[in-house]
Structures are given as C-alpha cells and as structure tokens.
Amino acid sequence: MSTKKYHQDCSPCPLAGALDVIGDHWTLLIIRDLMLMNRHEYKDMLEAWEGISTNILSNRLAKLTDSNLIASIAHPESKRRKLYYLTEEGKSLFPVIAEMTIWGFKRKENDFIPPHLKELLTGSRTKVEKAILKSLKDWEEKHLAVS
Amino acid sequence: MSTKKYHQDCSPCPLAGALDVIGDHWTLLIIRDLMLMNRHEYKDMLEAWEGISTNILSNRLAKLTDSNLIASIAHPESKRRKLYYLTEEGKSLFPVIAEMTIWGFKRKENDFIPPHLKELLTGSRTKVEKAILKSLKDWEEKHLAVS
C-alpha cells in the first residue's frame, strides 16, 4: 500500500496546493453544475453533457465534502434523494471558474456559455459574481431550513 | 485500442474544453514555471519542488507545444539544450494561474508565493499582469532573435 502523492506535501506553492483539490478533469465541472447550472442532485450531475461515470461522481462528491467545498442535506420530497450545495469555501472558487471559462471560450468559441457567465465576456466580474452569489443565497433560503 | 475521451467532444461548455488542455495535475505548474519562476529549461522544471517525473514532463511539454501554449528554441550556448517559453496563448492563462494561486493561498496560507504574485493579494491584477507580461517580453527580447 502506498499513499497518493500530493503536491502540497513537498511544495510551498499555493497553486500546487490548489491543484491537489481541484486539479483533475471532473471536480470543477461538478462545482460548475452547483454554481451555475442549478444542478443539485446526483442524477442531475450524471446527466450533464460530459457524462461522468457514477463511481467517479460518487468519489468526487465525497472528496469535495471532505474538503468542505460542498455539503448536502436530505431532499425534502424524498429521503432517498440528496441536495448538494456549495459551502462558502466552494463559492470562493467563482473567480477560478470564471477565468477558466473565459479562457476556454476565447480559445474556441463555442455555441454555449453558462447563462450567468455570458455577461463576463463584456462586463464586470464583480457584478456577475454578485448576481451569482445572490442566486445561490436564494436557493439556500428556499432549500436550507433557516433556524 | 480506444481513444481518450475529451470533454469537448461531447460538451459545448468552454470550461470543459479548457479542462481538456489544462485540467491535470502538472500542466499549470509548467506554465507557472515559465510565467513566474523564470524556469525555461527541462532540467530547471525537473528541479521544481513538486518533483515531476521526466516522462510526464516530456509528455506535457509535447502536448503544450501541440496546443500552441508554449514553444521552444535551441539554447544559444549548447545545441543539446532547449529554451521553452510561453506563446501569447500561453500567456493568456495568467488570470487562471492568478486566481488559482490566490484561492490556494487563502485556503492554506503558505510560506511562499511566486514573487510577482505577492502584490495580487492586496493590489490590482491588471498592474501585476502588466508587470509579468513586461518581464516575459524582456526575456524574449534577450533570448529570441528579433528579425
């Protein structure tokens, strides 16, 4: 048995540490689903375009939960379902998602860009970020029981 | 024989397309070396903290060259050495690197941050970006023969 090697065990560079958490092919797509695509359930994420496999999705959701980037509650309509959502730390990935999306878009202009992000290409980031954080807060108020 | 599955083959999302190119554990660290750490040779990159293995480095340099994010010339002092540098498209990754570095730094305040990026935490990004692009231009003027 050998343990996986993490950059942060040998590197003091914050970029390397970030890559340990979000530096794979799937993690940021899950964050995107939660942040921009309004997908909050396992089955919703399975149905995203990229076609993540079910074991990988399960694994990434667990890792993201361990890293405190996401959390979950039981679905109010059914105990077998779960609702996933971003923690504050997860939401703080917005600038990363935004810049990578812009970069990808400039590189190969696709026919799609997540609804909230369209404005990024022309307008101000803080404005877009504020709108997105607002929409996430609205979702939380609706779905997370406030004590 | 099956071909590797790329997100962009099935997804119109620019983030997914970007992840096909820079969504692994090593690629952005190589870009960082070229952009911020003044490492322009194979051996320099091997010696970075994270300890990339030689076959992976070779593979990533080839992929990055194919994707037109980096290019190389022969070292003026020795034919057996090469100098790698960022293309304009590679340099355009600055905002991505910057945001991921900031995110990583906030998450776990390390004792190190690449010299040029320190100012990011307090000051303006455009100013820092300008300074970095200037330093890359200086390097190019010194090492790339201008016709």
Added chain:
DNA sequence: CCATCTACTTGCAAAACACAAGTAACTTGT
C-alpha cells in the same frame, strides 16, 4: 578518447478511470 551533461525514451508496477452490473433504501402505482 572518455566522462558528463541534457533531453529525452523505455519498461514495469501501481493507481486512476470508464463502463457495466449490481444493491439497498426508499417511493409510486394499483
């Protein structure tokens, strides 16, 4: 000529991944 240095390539074991097929805990329809 012989040692060394640089940028790789090769071989192999270990880990991660994709895909298909379960499974357990519910819920839905009758």
Added chain:
DNA sequence: ACAAGTTACTTGTGTTTTGCAAGTAGATGG
C-alpha cells in the same frame, strides 16, 4: 399490500495514465 420503479450509491473488470528507475542519443569538456 406488493410489484415496479427511482435514487444514490458500490462492486467488478479491463484499459489508460502515472510514478519510478533505468537506459539512450547527441552534444560538450577535459
């Protein structure tokens, strides 16, 4: 009440990617 889903997973199997060690080819240096 009970069979037929649904949902969120887990398990199994084969393929791909990675990590590590070793080797190679083409300079270069003494």
